[in-house]
Amino acid sequence: MNLRIRALDERVDRAGFSSGSDPLDAWFHRQAGQSQRKRLASVWIATTDPEPGVVVGYYSLAPWQIAFEEAPPDLTRRLPKYPLAATLLARLAIDRRWQGQGIGGVLLADALRRAHVASKIVPVQLFVVHAKDEKAAAFYATHGFRRFPRTPLDLFMPIASIADAGPA
Amino acid sequence: MLRPDSKGRIGIDSLARRLRERLGGRPISGYAAEVTDEGTIVLRPRIEVDADEAATLVLGNDDRDALLAAFARPPRANARLKAAMRRHRKTVVGA
Numbered sequence: 007m008n009l010r011i012r013a014l015d016e017r018v019d020r021a022g023f024s025s026g027s028d029p030l031d032a033w034f035h036r037q038a039g040q041s042q043r044k045r046l047a048s049v050w051i052a053t054t055d056p057e058p059g060v061v062v063g064y065y066s067l068a069p070w071q072i073a074f075e076e077a078p079p080d081l082t083r084r085l086p087k088y089p090l091a092a093t094l095l096a097r098l099a100i101d102r103r104w105q106g107q108g109i110g111g112v113l114l115a116d117a118l119r120r121a122h123v124a125s126k127i128v129p130v131q132l133f134v135v136h137a138k139d140e141k142a143a144a145f146y147a148t149h150g151f152r153r154f155p156r157t158p159l160d161l162f163m164p165i166a167s168i169a170d171a172g173p174a
Numbered sequence: 175m176l177r178p179d180s181k182g183r184i185g186i187d188s189l190a191r192r193l194r195e196r197l198g199g200r201p202i203s204g205y206a207a208e209v210t211d212e213g214t215i216v217l218r219p220r221i222e223v224d225a226d227e228a229a230t231l232v233l234g235n236d237d238r239d240a241l242l243a244a245f246a247r248p249p250r251a252n253a254r255l256k257a258a259m260r261r262h263r264k265t266v267v268g269a
Binding site for chain 1: 229251261268
């Protein structure tokens with residue numbers, strides 16, 4: 007099976023997409039286009055090669071910042087003076103008909119590749135994901151993401167680790 | 175979602191129980207409280223509220239230490255991530 011991944015456009019049947027997750031489906035049906043038009047997020051869709059209008063899955067990327075609570079003086083000098091810029095994988099979903107075929111991993115790889123390429127133009131040090139539940143968090147953890155101890159549904163990967171995966 | 179009684183009050187026990195269920199160990203600072211026109215209080219994770227906006231995640235000590243450790247020694251990509259990258263190259267047209 008071949009996939010094509012491109013930015014969301016008006017040629018696709020968004021209403022027909024169903025991942026089984028109401029929040030992810032509702033956002034894609036009603037808000038994805040607006041978020042992309044307003045440049046709040048970039049939305050990327052995967053379609054099968056012969057059916058460019060049928061969405062197999064999607065993900066969205068958004069800008070993100072990491073700041074630090076007040077730190078002891080000996081640590082302060084090791085911390086950046088400004089919030090760290092990060093790329094957030096805000097959402098990733100696969101249509102029910104295509105689940106269980108490894109497409110989630112392919113979309114994750116695509117998101118990481120784009121973040122890695124973008125970081126060469128505008129430096130970003132971190133890739134962050136916000137998992138909707140523990141099952142999703144486990145998916146990211148098995149791909150090498152580390153959990154923030156205090157908010158274990160938030161996971162991160164240094165951009166340097168993406169380079170090690172051989173993205174480009 | 176927390177619904178006040180007819181006098182606009184919310185029982186503290188009910189509030190505490192619902193907060194425990196809703197937060198699941200996450201800090202309260204990670205949530206935004208919204209009050210609807212009907213007086214219902216809705217707690218929404220800030221990350222969901224802000225997911226498509228320029229947002230800031232403020233890290234506490236444990237999170238900060240985990241991040242600094244990863245920066246100091248970035249973890250190598252694991253076998254599953256490398257496999258996903260290979261599959262991407264094979265299945266995505268133009269990759």
